[in-house]
Amino acid sequence: MTDLLIHNLAEVATPEGSAPLRGAEQRRIRRLAGGEVVCRAGRIAFVGSPEERRRQFGEMPEAERLDGQGGTLIPGFVDPHTHLPWAGSREEEFAARLAGKTYQEIAAAGGGILSTVRSTRRAGEEELAANVLRRMDQMLAWGTTTAEAKSGYGLNQEDELKQLRAIRQASERHPVDLVPTLLAAHEFPPEHRQDRGRWVDLICDEIVPATAEAGLARFCDVFCEVGVFSAAESRRVLEAGVRHGLAPRLHADEFADSGGAELAADLGAFSADHLMAVSPAGVEALARSGVIAVLLPGTSFFLMKRNYAPARRLVEAGVPVALATDCNPGSSHTESMPMVVLLAVLQMGLTIEEALAAATLNSACSLGLGSEIGSVEPGKRADLVLLAAPNLLHLVYHYGINPVAAVVKGGRVVRRAG
Numbered sequence: 001m002t003d004l005l006i007h008n009l010a011e012v013a014t015p016e017g018s019a020p021l022r023g024a025e026q027r028r029i030r031r032l033a034g035g036e037v038v039c040r041a042g043r044i045a046f047v048g049s050p051e052e053r054r055r056q057f058g059e060m061p062e063a064e065r066l067d068g069q070g071g072t073l074i075p076g077f078v079d080p081h082t083h084l085p086w087a088g089s090r091e092e093e094f095a096a097r098l099a100g101k102t103y104q105e106i107a108a109a110g111g112g113i114l115s116t117v118r119s120t121r122r123a124g125e126e127e128l129a130a131n132v133l134r135r136m137d138q139m140l141a142w143g144t145t146t147a148e149a150k151s152g153y154g155l156n157q158e159d160e161l162k163q164l165r166a167i168r169q170a171s172e173r174h175p176v177d178l179v180p181t182l183l184a185a186h187e188f189p190p191e192h193r194q195d196r197g198r199w200v201d202l203i204c205d206e207i208v209p210a211t212a213e214a215g216l217a218r219f220c221d222v223f224c225e226v227g228v229f230s231a232a233e234s235r236r237v238l239e240a241g242v243r244h245g246l247a248p249r250l251h252a253d254e255f256a257d258s259g260g261a262e263l264a265a266d267l268g269a270f271s272a273d274h275l276m277a278v279s280p281a282g283v284e285a286l287a288r289s290g291v292i293a294v295l296l297p298g299t300s301f302f303l304m305k306r307n308y309a310p311a312r313r314l315v316e317a318g319v320p321v322a323l324a325t326d327c328n329p330g331s332s333h334t335e336s337m338p339m340v341v342l343l344a345v346l347q348m349g350l351t352i353e354e355a356l357a358a359a360t361l362n363s364a365c366s367l368g369l370g371s372e373i374g375s376v377e378p379g380k381r382a383d384l385v386l387l388a389a390p391n392l393l394h395l396v397y398h399y400g401i402n403p404v405a406a407v408v409k410g411g412r413v414v415r416r417a418g
């Protein structure tokens, strides 16, 4: 594999380290003007001045070159919360929402998650994988190099595992890496509406063990929410996951305070996600335990809510904050991390520096990958994004455009704009 030299950059902008950044640390971004980066054998071998690079590596006549054209180099985005493997589409439901119907009214009329469950159950593994690959192309175009992907539209063993196999198949065929999560506890399937306990038993006793045995997931997730899975039911599911080697992360306190943040803290989960309705005690618990808050402002935006997660309060309490798209067909239909960064800054009050750390290093840490990816530092995997922007601030300042000029994955240029 030939070396890659990235040169002619206005700046390299990156968080540093392999641990989650919290509090005042979260805005500590290294901004290196006129830097160069050398990638060797898939990893970052050098970040520094052109003079220092020449001193250490010489002229590098054999190396492949990526001309930065006066742009800004940042780490590849890491999207730690998506629902990628779905079939069907819900634009009619979206139009009904625009006409004034609420998400809950639409769900009560047979729409919502259960409508996607029906189409996903009908789809074959190949069709699902093709859908995932199409979405991964979008992700890559917008600078995402690693993403988490959840099941949760099968709601029975066969179809949950089918979704997870589609994730694995797509990940093997595409430059973007997917980290798989079992989310059988996304909803109660129609056949178990009258017998909720039976569905929780099935997840704990059959679906979690089968998933673990097939090596199809790294994480186990649950939709801990008033009216969906209670904190007690969520605990059972997540503890079953832990017993079978699936690490916990969860949907917590999205629409109402359901004790999800406290549960995440108690279990030492990798992340507590959404948190739009998190209580002061929940914030405290997250801060004490070091659980990463994964915030999904695209969901508030797309559901046309004024209520965003209290990002400033979380940062000030010392909770490491990460960002994700929540890419799904109902409440946040986007693959774009730059869009999420924009919303985090303009609607949740993060600084651009905090948002960059949230969308790269902190999101990598929430997937247990902080020592591998999430920053532009020697030793890390060379997953990088070149922005056609004279500095980091333009990532938000020039909005509504795709700023990604090129994407490097594992030391290879895998995408160029235009």
Ligand SMILES: [Zn+2]
Binding pocket: 081, 083, 251, 326
């Ligand atoms: Zn979700």
